[in-house]
Amino acid sequence: MNSIKLATAALAAATALFALPVYAAGNLNVICSADQQVCDLMKGLFEKQTDISVNMVRLSAGETYAKIRAEARNPKTDLWWAGTGDPHLQAASEGLTLEYKSPLFDQLQDWAKKQAESAGFRTVGVYAGALGWGYNTEILQKKGLKEPKCWADLLDPSYKGEIQIANPNSSGTSYNTLATLVQIMGEDKAFDYLSKLNANISQYTKSGSAPVKAAARGESTIGVVFMHDAVAQTVEGFPIKAIAPCEGTGYEIGSMSIVKGAKNLDNAKKWYDWALSADAQSHMKDAKSFQLPSNKSAEVPKEAPKFEDIKLIDYDFKKYGDPDVRKALLSRWDKEIGAKAN
Template sequence: MKKLSSISLAAVLAVLAAPAFADELNVVCSNEQDWCDLMASNFEAATGIDVAMVRKSTGETLAQVRAEAGNPKIDVWWGGTGDPHLIAAAEDLTEASGADTSALLPWAVNIAEISSGKTIGIHAGALGIAYNADVLAEKGLKAPACWKDLADPAYKGEIQVANPNSSGTAYTELATLTQLFGEDEAFKLLAEIGANVNQYTKSGSAPSKAAARGETTISIGFMHDMVNLRKSGFPLEIVAPCEGTGYEVGGVSVIKGAKNPDAAKKWVDFVLTAEAQQAGLQVGVYNVPSNSGATLDPDSPDLSSIKLIDYDFATYGASDTRERLLARWDAEVKGAGGAVEE
């Protein structure tokens, strides 16, 4: 991705020129907590609208949105992988915000087009493998380079990954391997990797944090989260799997029947600006922003140099596909080893 220079506050000010329509907004955030808090604070400062924010994983949020259909407690859902956002859109649980997407990169606009404007891409990130170099050396293990390497019995008890029922990150892994290898071969591989997994976490970023601390040797997650940990001084090495890898396009969605719909749409307009997106660098957010004018950190993953699959968001963002794959994961992978659940 081309790294572009910083822009002025003009774009944000233009978005916020109109007076606020409400003085409160209820947001569920599926990004990292620091990024959730910063965006809420910046939005409040810019608009005067008070934000009540809760952080939840994408799977948890989708379940809540479904449960509250017709009487939602959430106004807007920001962040997390795009697949659950697309499912919510297909189930008519969200509504189009009418936001201007002209400044966004093509992959962000694609998500909006698939969902008829009900969700819009806010960032992208590639899936990868991380390992703690110190722990790996102490145990005399070979560094993994490919997805299939993770099935090596030498890694028994050394791998941590999230549960795809709660984590969009882990569902992206499940969908990625299915697209790479075909469904039956993918589940065979997932079960073999599962035999080496020590814990299935609720959050997609938790495994790499554990690897950074030396609590596990290897993790699966998004590369931008791994970059943040490495820049913080942890001995993490980041691997783009040799066979190729999938990627996420994080989404933002206005909940259908929201109590504060105008404020929710104002949130969408705000989070799509370059200034709002690049503020994430202040708290270690190294994914690729969707606004073409946003500044990238030099250490952010370069998507153009990674072997990315042609990820099929329409298929793997469909509720029937997701439910079938998750049911099969529960039956064939979850109990494949001695992994505990968070």
């Protein structure tokens, strides 16, 4: 009897030993450049479905690019999820991210595929959203202000101190705005426009979505943001109306990249493939995220601003994701706008 017990115990111990790697799935270090609520949702879903422990921090796209660049010789991050595509493309062009083509690539929208192909598969599109703004309808009516429908309208002196926009050095949203205006107007006219707009700006925020959140709280009237961020505030019950500029507007391709030298590479690839799946992307709306998903089979939130309803420019992602172009535009912004910011 004792020998049977010993044999059984030995077998159980051996089984446990060989089963251990299945349960000890390891860790994954992720930087998330979406809103905190979305980051938390994705982290929770992935951990539940994979048993991989995710160490996640939330940083804006500009901050993340700077961090990955600074840590290039000894990466602390495995994967960068979300945030505007321009800094992802810049990181790709500098060899800071790893080439990887997901098995799910053929399931993606054409704009997501083009993003990946233009970067040599060092990044990929996970969602898209058009640039615009949201304004507080109650404050606008109370102050007797006109509805701003066009970029030109934002220069109206009646909006002095009523507008917030992020700083393009830290915010991918704001860099996208800068690049959009340059493409619509030409560089010199765009900077002349931004110089005039500065008179109406109450604050340059760190985060891209912060301006419309301030408008929702009644701390300002207008927030220049991606339209889906304005829609998110409307869905939450705030008196925010989203606007697509009449002259035309740019758009973002929120992206994802594996950091070159990732310590947990296999787990990074697991997140990468999972985050491109229709199931994972269909859950983003649960966190009040109203972008257009990149997987063709993912559920599109009914509230999401549709590209077919918006006058979009042919945004040149490759050019404005180029490190030299980005550096030149930000340097000029610092000298001509940032230096005299309110």
